Amino acid sequence: MTLLPALHGVHGDPSGAVSVAGETLSWSELAGKADAVGACVGGAAAIAVCGAASIETVVAVVAGLRWGVPVVPVPADAGPMEREHILRDSGADMVIGDPDWPEVELERVLVPARAGSPTGGSDVGDSDPALIMYTSGTTGLPKGAVIPRRAVAAGLDGLADAWGWTPDDTLVHGLPLFHVHGLILGVLGALRVGSKLVHTGRPTPDRYAAAGGTLYFGVPTVWSRLVAAPEQARALSSARLLVSGSAALPVPVFDRIRELTGQAPVERYGMTETLITLSTRHDGERRPGHVGVPIAGVETRLRSDAGDLLRHDGETIGGLEVRGATMFDGYLNLPDKTAESMTDDGWFVTGDAVTIGPDGFHRIVGRASIDIIKSGGYKVGAGEVETALLSHPSVEEVAVIGVPDDDLGERIVAFVVGDRVAPQELIDHVAALLSVHKRPREIRLVESLPRNAMGKVQKQQLRGTDR
Ligand code: MCA
Ligand code: AMP
DSSP states (O other), rough: OOOOOGGGGTOOOOOOEEEETTTEEEEHHHHHHHHHHHHTTTTTTEEEEEESSSSHHHHHHHHHTTOOOEEEEEEEEOHHHHHHHHHHTOOOEEEEEEEOOOOOOOOOOOOOOOOOOOOOOOOTTTTTEEEEEEESSSSSOOOEEEEEEHHHHHHHHHHHHEEEEOTTOEEEEOTTTTSSIIIIIIIIIIHHHHHHEEEEEEEEEHHHHHHHSSSEEEEEHHHHHTTTTHHHHHHGGGEEEEEEEEOOOOHHHHHHHHHSSSSSSSEEEEETTTTHHHHHOSSSSOOTTTOBETTTTEEEEETTSOOOOOOOOOOOOOEEEETTOOOOOBTTTTTHHHHTTTTTSSSSSEEEEEETTTSOOOEEESSTTEEEEEEEEEEEHHHEEEEEEESSSTTTEEEEEEEEEETEEEEEEEEEEEEEOOHHHHHHHTTTSSSSGGSEEEEEEOOOOOBOOOBBBBBBHHHHHHH
């Protein structure tokens, strides 16, 4: 299967190009550089790629995909502990580029400064893994979701259909290149559809306004910052489609986008494990607070905690389960966790609380677990941050929660019982271990944590103090 047809000349547009933070490569140059890298990674079990927003990241990922070597994107801001876990757990034995990663010994392959001619890559099966992407759970270290090539292809084709995405589009976004949103949709999507791509670097309103795209991606924080800059937001009036995802888009932001640009945003929903499964359509209704209908090849159902199937009446809230062509192959090295995430009859349990209307429209109501935080579109496991904080000698007890935040959706707050310690020291301690976006924004030193009779911390009560 040709995963990225644009790089095989299928779209026949010699002007096709990818631009990241001001550096541009034509498709042919990108393919040429990727093949030079690919020729050196043939024997690797997996290649690690630093997910910094750079053209080298795109070359490295494309090299792995064209040469059939699984790609492990490493968060650009990962702290040493998190990075070491990802590198060891994934089994990556080479890294593309020369990042400052002293934790694990890896063979290094540099991206050549000049592009040669593309050589075409190697034959790779549809079921082979394309990427291993790390995602946080409620507890423990991030898990590696193994994403096969067929899921990437099906997911991107489903979105191209839902969004009317064609080679005539120019995609613009400034999202991180180590998650599904920015990397699979935002880079591989453009290369599969054959549309040009402009990655803006940091996704500021000024840069979005100046980019002149037809199709824009953003997490809700990006959109709410954009509408706070009305002049820049109005510059997107000429775009064909504005797409929001990764977290809930507040209805006032949805309305403001429509007022300023003359068009309602398309909202879509997904997970690292399932890729994007639901979306409103370019040619369908866009309803605030709703994420639309399953994309082609995906089915959904709602179940109660007791396991009963629930009605699609737009009111009954249940746990969303999904199945279909876009599913991952499981968590690397974690068969038990993989089994836990699936029902006996093969549906993936998302952990999101949802309603489905008689018209098939889905509304995400919340997460089943208080221990999954979404901040700025990043998923953060409370347990992971708690473990990091507990490794500080002054911390005796800790509870981490997400509290509602107008800008970030949720912001990470840690309630800490311990010896007198400066909050900033604890924030820096987390950043030295985990990705910097997992740092608590706020540390609250408390005498004790609220617990129930069983001794379990009552996080709802902690959240209640913020409402
Ligand atoms: C942040 N800062 C802090 C702290 N946190 N400083 C001290 N203590 C802290 N705890 C600093 C930052 O380093 C930065 O500093 C400044 O504060 C502003 O940070 P922030 O408010 O976070 O803004 P930002 O850096 O501009 O980032 C906002 C963002 C970012 C661009 C929206 O959150 C982002 O890129 N989010 C996208 C996440 C994403 O792609 N998720 C998709 C997952 P300085 O200015 O010095 O740098 S995939 C997924 O969810 C599924 C599949 C799906 O549906 O898509
Ligand atoms: P991740 O593991 O980072 O891929 O995050 C997946 C989670 O993001 C989902 O389980 C949802 O909780 C959340 N999410 C993604 N898209 C949306 C959306 N459009 N609205 C609400 N939540 C979303």
